[in-house]
Amino acid sequence: MRTSRRWTVLGITLLALMVAVGLTVSDMRLASSQTVTLVAKRSEAQVPADDPFDTVWSRANPVEVPLSAQTVVPPKAGGDRTITARALHDDERLYVLMEWEDDSEDSLVSSQTEFSDAAAVQFPVTPGETIPAFCMGDPNAPVNIWQWKAAWQTDIDEGFVDVEDTYPNASVDLYPFEDEDVFYPARALGNVFAQTERETPIDNLLAGSFGTLTQTSDQIVNGAGEWRDGHWRVLFAREMSVDGDYSQFAEGDSTNVAFAAWDGASDERDGMKSVSQFLTLEVSPDVAEGSGGVTVWIIVAVVLGAVALTLVLALYGRQRQRG
Amino acid sequence: MAQVYNWQLGREMDYRFEEAHPERQFAAVFNINRCIACQTCTMSCKSTWTFSRGQEFMWWNNVETKPYGGYPHHWDVKLLQLLEEANPGGQAWNSSQLGDRQPYGVYNGKTIFEAAADKGNEHALGYLPSDEEWTAPNIYEDTAMGAVGVPNESHLEATQLPEHKTWFFYLQRICNHCTYPGCIAACPRNAIYKRPEDGIVLIDQQRCRGYRKCVEQCPYKKPMYRPTTRVSEKCVACYPRVEGSDPLTGGLPMETRCVSTCIGKIRLQGLVRVEDGEWAEDRNNPLYFLTRVERVALPLYPQFGTEPNIYYIPPRWVPRPYLRQMFGPGVDEAIDRYTNPSRELLAVLQLFRASQTIIFRYAIEEGEKLEGTELFNDTAIGFDKNDNEVVRLSVREPFYERPQQFQNSI
Ligand code: HEM
Ligand code: SF4
Ligand code: SF4
Ligand code: SF4
Numbered sequence: 001m002r003t004s005r006r007w008t009v010l011g012i013t014l015l016a017l018m019v020a021v022g023l024t025v026s027d028m029r030l031a032s033s034q035t036v037t038l039v040a041k042r043s044e045a046q047v048p049a050d051d052p053f054d055t056v057w058s059r060a061n062p063v064e065v066p067l068s069a070q071t072v073v074p075p076k077a078g079g080d081r082t083i084t085a086r087a088l089h090d091d092e093r094l095y096v097l098m099e100w101e102d103d104s105e106d107s108l109v110s111s112q113t114e115f116s117d118a119a120a121v122q123f124p125v126t127p128g129e130t131i132p133a134f135c136m137g138d139p140n141a142p143v144n145i146w147q148w149k150a151a152w153q154t155d156i157d158e159g160f161v162d163v164e165d166t167y168p169n170a171s172v173d174l175y176p177f178e179d180e181d182v183f184y185p186a187r188a189l190g191n192v193f194a195q196t197e198r199e200t201p202i203d204n205l206l207a208g209s210f211g212t213l214t215q216t217s218d219q220i221v222n223g224a225g226e227w228r229d230g231h232w233r234v235l236f237a238r239e240m241s242v243d244g245d246y247s248q249f250a251e252g253d254s255t256n257v258a259f260a261a262w263d264g265a266s267d268e269r270d271g272m273k274s275v276s277q278f279l280t281l282e283v284s285p286d287v288a289e290g291s292g293g294v295t296v297w298i299i300v301a302v303v304l305g306a307v308a309l310t311l312v313l314a315l316y317g318r319q320r321q322r323g
Numbered sequence: 324m325a326q327v328y329n330w331q332l333g334r335e336m337d338y339r340f341e342e343a344h345p346e347r348q349f350a351a352v353f354n355i356n357r358c359i360a361c362q363t364c365t366m367s368c369k370s371t372w373t374f375s376r377g378q379e380f381m382w383w384n385n386v387e388t389k390p391y392g393g394y395p396h397h398w399d400v401k402l403l404q405l406l407e408e409a410n411p412g413g414q415a416w417n418s419s420q421l422g423d424r425q426p427y428g429v430y431n432g433k434t435i436f437e438a439a440a441d442k443g444n445e446h447a448l449g450y451l452p453s454d455e456e457w458t459a460p461n462i463y464e465d466t467a468m469g470a471v472g473v474p475n476e477s478h479l480e481a482t483q484l485p486e487h488k489t490w491f492f493y494l495q496r497i498c499n500h501c502t503y504p505g506c507i508a509a510c511p512r513n514a515i516y517k518r519p520e521d522g523i524v525l526i527d528q529q530r531c532r533g534y535r536k537c538v539e540q541c542p543y544k545k546p547m548y549r550p551t552t553r554v555s556e557k558c559v560a561c562y563p564r565v566e567g568s569d570p571l572t573g574g575l576p577m578e579t580r581c582v583s584t585c586i587g588k589i590r591l592q593g594l595v596r597v598e599d600g601e602w603a604e605d606r607n608n609p610l611y612f613l614t615r616v617e618r619v620a621l622p623l624y625p626q627f628g629t630e631p632n633i634y635y636i637p638p639r640w641v642p643r644p645y646l647r648q649m650f651g652p653g654v655d656e657a658i659d660r661y662t663n664p665s666r667e668l669l670a671v672l673q674l675f676r677a678s679q680t681i682i683f684r685y686a687i688e689e690g691e692k693l694e695g696t697e698l699f700n701d702t703a704i705g706f707d708k709n710d711n712e713v714v715r716l717s718v719r720e721p722f723y724e725r726p727q728q729f730q731n732s733i
Binding site: 073074075076077109110111112113151162163166170171172175176177178183184185186187188189190191193194210211212213267269270271 | 374375376377379380439443444445446451452453454457509511512513528529530531532533534535536538547548549550551552553554556
């Protein structure tokens with residue numbers, strides 16, 4: 001009996017070891033703890049900032065990141081969700097790609113009850129010993145957040161969505177002072193929400209704890225999002241080094257990254273979202289070759305091999321015990 | 324959650340923030356009995372603040388016919404239902420002990436804040452009205468209450484006070500510039516603030532990110548989302564007039580547009596002094612006198628818990644249970660006092676819509692007894708912020724006879 005158990009334990013250990021080897025070989029990681037790393041390798045091919053479905057992304061290794069409901073401060077909402085994250089760089093710019101499943105494309109905010117699908121990435125402004133709280137940073141350790149909204153993507157792709165686009169007969173015969181911004185106070189004050197001519201679907205933000213999120217006048221993050229067959233892919237792109245008190249990136253450096261996603265159909269906005277913890281982001285000098293289909297087969301073979309070996313060992317153990 | 328004192332409920336209650344009070348509080352009294360629903364107030368606000376693209380559906384001031392009307396549709400019925408569901412059968416008052424700090428007794432039910440605290444996911448109870456609910460702002464205009472439980476039947480027999488069987492009344496609504504605003508509790512990014520100088524509640528148009536939590540959690544449904552700027556807007560209490568910075572005011576605090584244009588002379592608006600978190604005793608401020616001394620003017624749905632600052636003289640002819648639900652247990656006393664006014668009350672009622680300048684103090688000069696009545700022809704005098712006289716009116720309105728040569732002129 002005792003010998004049999006010993007053999008089984010050995011088998012299981014072997015199995016775990018081989019799965020780990022398989023995952024390492026394929027560079028596939030499960031981001032269930034902070035030790036998990038998203039590696040941005042160097043892409044020799046061009047990475048187009050406006051096409052999240054470009055084939056270059058098959059060269060970046062995916063990391064599965066679990067998100068869960070925001071339950072720290074009201075308003076609370078969100079749920080368990082998984083996003084797939086990938087990252088690349090080309091010496092000039094850092095690219096982060098988020099991908100997740102969503103049955104409905106919610107890309108309008110023109111009625112009273114419509115909310116937009118959205119996604120965000122968050123980095124410490126200063127990487128180092130004090131990692132800011134993943135909940136939007138701390139007063140003494142701020143975070144830089146880049147938020148993409150589907151509604152802004154619509155404004156860019158199809159032009160600013162105005163009242164008549166939603167309700168063709170809503171408009172009045174005459175709007176006095178129509179061209180004067182002061183009658184659109186948010187616009188007059190430079191609130192990026194009120195922009196009618198948007199250059200990027202991504203907002204560059206700073207925060208030092210929840211409730212302090214502040215929009216910046218530097219709209220320096222580019223990218224694009226696209227909904228295809230029940231899932232979103234959103235690409236964030238920014239110069240690795242920029243002016244201002246924002247996160248900076250350089251080859252060979254490590255920092256942290258966290259993710260958040262909002263489902264418009266569930267009225268998610270503000271703190272009502274699904275969030276991840278911080279994981280490590282490594283800007284690597286290695287060239288992105290891609291895992292390709294081959295690695296998947298390597299994992300399958302390794303796992304199958306391990307299972308077979310375990311069975312054999314277990315059987316052998318039992319026989320020895322009998323004999 | 325902090326504990327704050329709400330005098331309208333006669334007790335402490337839960338609120339997201341600690342108590343903090345302005346120096347003065349924007350407040351008004353609306354006399355429902357006199358409103359003719361001409362909507363001049365509504366149009367004056369619209370032509371001042373909400374005539375631009377994206378504001379088509381916005382009526383920061385609206386006048387709705389009760390019991391059926393509402394903008395957005397059935398806003399109050401929905402709120403009452405949410406509260407009832409959160410605390411079935413518990414929304415009751417104990418009015419056995421009245422006092423200065425609890426003029427209507429003690430509310431034992433749950434406020435919108437307390438009802439939400441149980442779950443902890445939100446700061447206040449609420450709902451987001453749909454586009455359809457914001458349409459037809461004057462729906463059910465002039466529609467009277469029918470026979471209860473009998474479709475398409477109304478009471479046709481002659482009706483008389485104290486309660487009419489066939490009834491409706493007009494409810495005039497603007498933002499209440501609440502002491503404990505639901506909108507402020509709701510906003511997760513603190514984009515809404517209450518001004519320390521006058522208690523006016525404003526949405527920072529630069530900070531707002533269009534989350535619409537305020538639209539969801541203002542029980543009176545006064546913040547509204549503007550699709551052309553993708554942020555929320557609300558009644559601004561005509562602050563350039565109230566602070567006297569509008570060139571028109573000549574530097575003196577002036578009543579808001581919707582108040583100063585009121586055809587029915589139902590509105591009186593001003594600022595009350597606040598000391599140690601409570602209305603300072605200021606007997607000759609007409610607003611203080613009407614709400615705290617005479618107690619003829621009552622808050623709208625005090626049980627919501629936001630301590631609203633627009634006070635209503637309830638309509639005399641409406642069934643009391645309906646009014647008590649809407650204005651709390653002070654209704655019976657308020658109607659009695661309004662029906663049989665004291666000499667002073669009668670005089671102060673003359674000040675409604677007498678001047679655009681905000682009246683900070685009134686004085687009464689006693690007059691002769693009016694022949695054949697129990698009334699006295701007293702004179703009410705109103706003074707501005709600098710204590711200069713701005714208006715003088717007697718109980719008996721002066722009578723002018725048009726001379727022969729002007730008979731046909733306009
Ligand atoms: C559990 C941790 C978190 C908490 C408690 C939290 C809380 C909040 C709150 C209260 C707001 C609304 C107030 C405001 O605008 O400042 C908010 C907004 C926001 N948060 Fe967080 N947050 C958390 C994690 C994250 C993460 C990980 C990210 C990004 C990866 C993020 C990105 C954002 C963004 C972009 C907004 C603006 C939302 C919008 O425009 O609808 N948050 N958060
Ligand atoms: S202007 Fe005065 S009388 Fe006319 S609807 Fe408004 S509140 Fe009523
Ligand atoms: S009425 Fe509504 S919008 Fe106005 S202060 Fe009160 S809660 Fe805020
Ligand atoms: S106070 Fe001014 S902004 Fe508010 S409803 Fe009246 S007119 Fe409109």
